[in-house]
Amino acid sequence: MKQQNLSCVLLVGLLWICPVYLSRRNDKFPIENPMEIREKCFKDQKRCLLVPGNFNGFITASKHLNHSGDACIVFLQKNKTRNNFGEWWPRVEKNGSSYLLYMAKQHVKKDQRMYVLYGKNCSSTISTMTECVFSHTVTGTCQIRCVQTNTVCKQSPYKENDCKGHVASSAKYRINLTETSSSCLNCDNPVKKPDKTINLDKAITVVGGKLDAVQTVELINGVGNIVTNMTELSAVISVGEHIKGIIEKKREPEDVDEVSFASVSPHDPINIIEDKEILPTFSRSVTVPKEAFEQAISLNVTTAHVTVFRLFNFSLDEFNSTVLGDEVVSVEVGVAIANLTDTVKIYLRNIEYKGIPSCQSWNGEGSRPKWTSNDCDTIISGDNVTCQCTHLTFFAVLLAPLNETISSSDLKQLTIITQVGCGLSTLFLSVALFMHFLFRRTMASKATIILIQLMSAMLLLNLTFMTNNYVAQLKNSVGCKIMGALMHYFMLATFTWFAAQAFHLCLQLYTGGNILIHNYLLKVSIITWVVPSIAVIVLFSTGKYSQQVIHTDNTGDIVTMCWITDSDVHYIVNIGYYALVFLFTFSTFLIIVTWLFQLKRVKGPNVPLSQNGRSIVTILGLCCILGITWGFAFFAHGVLQIPAFYIFTVLNSSQGLFLFIYYYNTSHLREINAGVSNLNSTGSTIVLKNSFDSEENPYGNMPGQKMNRE
Numbered sequence: 001m002k003q004q005n006l007s008c009v010l011l012v013g014l015l016w017i018c019p020v021y022l023s024r025r026n027d028k029f030p031i032e033n034p035m036e037i038r039e040k041c042f043k044d045q046k047r048c049l050l051v052p053g054n055f056n057g058f059i060t061a062s063k064h065l066n067h068s069g070d071a072c073i074v075f076l077q078k079n080k081t082r083n084n085f086g087e088w089w090p091r092v093e094k095n096g097s098s099y100l101l102y103m104a105k106q107h108v109k110k111d112q113r114m115y116v117l118y119g120k121n122c123s124s125t126i127s128t129m130t131e132c133v134f135s136h137t138v139t140g141t142c143q144i145r146c147v148q149t150n151t152v153c154k155q156s157p158y159k160e161n162d163c164k165g166h167v168a169s170s171a172k173y174r175i176n177l178t179e180t181s182s183s184c185l186n187c188d189n190p191v192k193k194p195d196k197t198i199n200l201d202k203a204i205t206v207v208g209g210k211l212d213a214v215q216t217v218e219l220i221n222g223v224g225n226i227v228t229n230m231t232e233l234s235a236v237i238s239v240g241e242h243i244k245g246i247i248e249k250k251r252e253p254e255d256v257d258e259v260s261f262a263s264v265s266p267h268d269p270i271n272i273i274e275d276k277e278i279l280p281t282f283s284r285s286v287t288v289p290k291e292a293f294e295q296a297i298s299l300n301v302t303t304a305h306v307t308v309f310r311l312f313n314f315s316l317d318e319f320n321s322t323v324l325g326d327e328v329v330s331v332e333v334g335v336a337i338a339n340l341t342d343t344v345k346i347y348l349r350n351i352e353y354k355g356i357p358s359c360q361s362w363n364g365e366g367s368r369p370k371w372t373s374n375d376c377d378t379i380i381s382g383d384n385v386t387c388q389c390t391h392l393t394f395f396a397v398l399l400a401p402l403n404e405t406i407s408s409s410d411l412k413q414l415t416i417i418t419q420v421g422c423g424l425s426t427l428f429l430s431v432a433l434f435m436h437f438l439f440r441r442t443m444a445s446k447a448t449i450i451l452i453q454l455m456s457a458m459l460l461l462n463l464t465f466m467t468n469n470y471v472a473q474l475k476n477s478v479g480c481k482i483m484g485a486l487m488h489y490f491m492l493a494t495f496t497w498f499a500a501q502a503f504h505l506c507l508q509l510y511t512g513g514n515i516l517i518h519n520y521l522l523k524v525s526i527i528t529w530v531v532p533s534i535a536v537i538v539l540f541s542t543g544k545y546s547q548q549v550i551h552t553d554n555t556g557d558i559v560t561m562c563w564i565t566d567s568d569v570h571y572i573v574n575i576g577y578y579a580l581v582f583l584f585t586f587s588t589f590l591i592i593v594t595w596l597f598q599l600k601r602v603k604g605p606n607v608p609l610s611q612n613g614r615s616i617v618t619i620l621g622l623c624c625i626l627g628i629t630w631g632f633a634f635f636a637h638g639v640l641q642i643p644a645f646y647i648f649t650v651l652n653s654s655q656g657l658f659l660f661i662y663y664y665n666t667s668h669l670r671e672i673n674a675g676v677s678n679l680n681s682t683g684s685t686i687v688l689k690n691s692f693d694s695e696e697n698p699y700g701n702m703p704g705q706k707m708n709r710e
Contacts, residue, residue: 050074050116098178102171105188111150134182145177153184163187190275195232200239211242213315217364220309224334227305242312246270249305256293261286261308283349289342296333306333317369318546319565324353324397331392338391346387346395355399359387362394408552418653422462425656429459432660449521450504454497455659461490472547472560484545484562485536492532498627499581500528502588535573544569585626624658
């Protein structure tokens with residue numbers, strides 16, 4: 001017996017000086033710095049030899065010298081529930097005839113290999129064990145149990161009923177060492193409620209039922225002070241009925257890991273979720289990656305933490321965009337985080353919505369949100385929407401109305417058609433204006449001058465339209481408002497000149513070509529250029545122009561432009577105004593076409609084919625100068641929406657080319673007619689006359705409507 005005690009004393013002495021970390025916890029051998037031992041044994045090492053307090057025998061440590069710094073030998077005091085090592089310290093307790101090993105969550109997370117020795121008269125070594133075998137008998141009375149913590153316990157489901165009264169708060173896992181096979185009781189509830197509730201006495205201004213954006217941002221930016229003064233690791237933050245938040249902080253950098261928060265419904269309390277497998281059971285959840293904490297620590301954040309706020313009835317953006325669930329989520333860690341390779345994920349499950357969802361973010365700057373889809377991906381799966389973003393900030397899911405979206409492929413094709421058509425129109429309109437002012441200005445009739453004014457308005461409309469998208473991409477609000485107002489003005493001016501053309505044709509028919517109104521062209525020009533400016537000035541002064549987003553079925557493919565952001569104003573001012581113009585111009589078109597066919601009937605059936613072709617050109621020219629082709633916009637609904645888009649885009653983007661052809665044709669006929677007859681006639685009368693080679697006005701019997709046949 002003396003020899004055995006002497007050997008044990010010598011062995012203990014060797015273990016203290018060997019490069020194998022040892023802990024002997026009792027009153028005779030106090031440890032000056034238990035935290036250092038904790039760091040060495042349970043955080044730095046993958047293998048631990050646990051020796052319970054009732055162990056009786058020898059441990060040979062000589063072969064451990066070949067594994068310097070690879071293992072740790074820990075002498076456990078039996079049934080010790082408190083120690084200087086906190087939750088990192090394992091325990092072995094005897095319950096009847098069973099020995100129970102209690103471990104903390106960190107042991108499983110570190111995936112440590114624990115060798116537990118218990119019994120009597122043990123005289124062996126673990127250095128010869130190359131594999132981790134749960135039941136390894138050394139002698140009849142001595143047992144070595146090897147437990148690979150992560151392998152045994154990681155997949156064990158949480159069993160709330162089996163854990164009641166069995167496991168202390170720090171020890172979350174239990175293994176029965178006397179069983180023939182390894183099994184782990186998981187008592188770590190993956191759904192954790194915050195440690196405390198913090199009610200902030202701060203009033204946020206609510207205007208029109210919406211939270212003030214500036215005050216809300218200031219509130220969230222001030223959470224860092226709360227984190228610094230918190231002694232708990234988590235807390236719920238409540239600021240009235242519209243703002244709910246949660247904080248979780250980490251005591252030490254090595255505790256940093258991915259964090260998830262979830263709630264059963266939008267207005268239910270937010271919980272901390274430690275098992276990602278159960279996230280699909282919650283309707284709302286946010287997962288913040290470990291990389292975000294690592295970035296924050298590298299940027300010298302005092303305390304690693306994350307705060308998640310859920311904001312209801314948040315301030316609207318300048319487009320009055322529809323936010324899914326009227327819910328905005330804020331995620332921050334105390335510093336700006338961007339360029340994450342492991343994205344932050346926001347899940348919305350089992351939700352009902354109408355429209356195309358798009359994940360957007362806002363950096364918190366400005367008096368109202370300016371949402372952007374940059375660095376965010378939207379994944380739609382049935383009733384579930386997932387946002388994956390590479391930065392931390394404010395997030396929301398915006399809904400684009402279904403009737404305002406087209407497919408990504410259609411948008412690309414329409415864009416190409418528009419660019420080609422507008423480019424050709426701009427070129428030919430420029431050529432026509434150059435020809436007019438250089439060669440034919442002195443020969444121009446009243447109808448030609450009106451046509452030139454229409455071409456000028458359309459040229460400016462094409463130029464502003466083609467540069468609109470580039471200005472929108474500059475993200476300059478003032479520049480975008482000016483661009484939107486200019487394009488709107490030239491569009492309304494173009495509509496008005498369509499009406500002016502129709503008015504001039506009707507007046508010609510009524511007066512027989514002899515328009516005797518004093519300063520007729522000056523009055524028409526002033527009215528046509530000034531009237532649209534009144535509407536544009538009013539809309540500009542009320543802030544109706546800004547950046548507008550055109551959505552597609554692919555949320556990553558969007559187009560921005562400077563335009564009217566109020567849909568009601570768009571329908572009233574644009575659609576309503578053009579509807580009035582269309583009724584007038586289309587009625588005029590029917591009258592003119594009827595008149596032309598009356599001329600043909602008077603001429604007789606033997607009309608040359610060349611004159612029939614000229615008649616078709618005349619009718620198409622009338623469609624252009626009267627803006628009839630813009631009427632296809634009225635058919636852009638339902639099943640006709642996409643075909644109407646294509647027809648509208650092809651005809652109207654190329655309208656400048658058609659006007660050039662019409663202008664050239666009328667000018668050429670006028671020159672021929674002037675050379676033969678040396679007559680002074682209005683352009684429209686000559687066109688109609690020469691188109692059918694007519695000499696008789698079928699409406700000549702109407703008072704005051706005898707056609708000028710000069």
